[in-house]
Every structure is written in structure tokens, then in C-alpha cells.
Amino acid sequence: MKVAAYHSSNPSDPDVYHDHDNCPSGQQIPWYNKVDGTGGHPRCKHCRDMD
Ligand SMILES: [Zn+2]
Numbered sequence: 001m002k003v004a005a006y007h008s009s010n011p012s013d014p015d016v017y018h019d020h021d022n023c024p025s026g027q028q029i030p031w032y033n034k035v036d037g038t039g040g041h042p043r044c045k046h047c048r049d050m051d
Helices: 045-049
Strands: 002-008 017-020 034-036
Touching: 017 045
Parallel strands: none
Antiparallel strands: 002 017, 002 034
């Protein structure tokens, strides 16, 4: 399902943002690292493929 943009605050994670809650890459972000917004990053490839 499409959701508001979010990204990871962990510097070791890829510099991308997600906007699907079922993204396999976005689902690996633990709640404490999830930040609202794009963070100025490009969109995640998995999320692009799900459109
Ligand atoms: Zn994604």
C-alpha cells in the first residue's frame, strides 16, 4: 500500500526514501530508525517498481 514518504536515519542504510509500506527494503528499517519525509534522497528502486 502506498504511504507517506519515509526513510532511515541510520547512516549505514542506503540513501533512499520509500513510499510503500510493503517495500522489502523499507520493511527492514526498524521503527526507531524510521523518519518521515524523503530526507532529500531519491526514491527506492523497489518502491518505483511497485507503482
Ligand atoms: Zn522502498
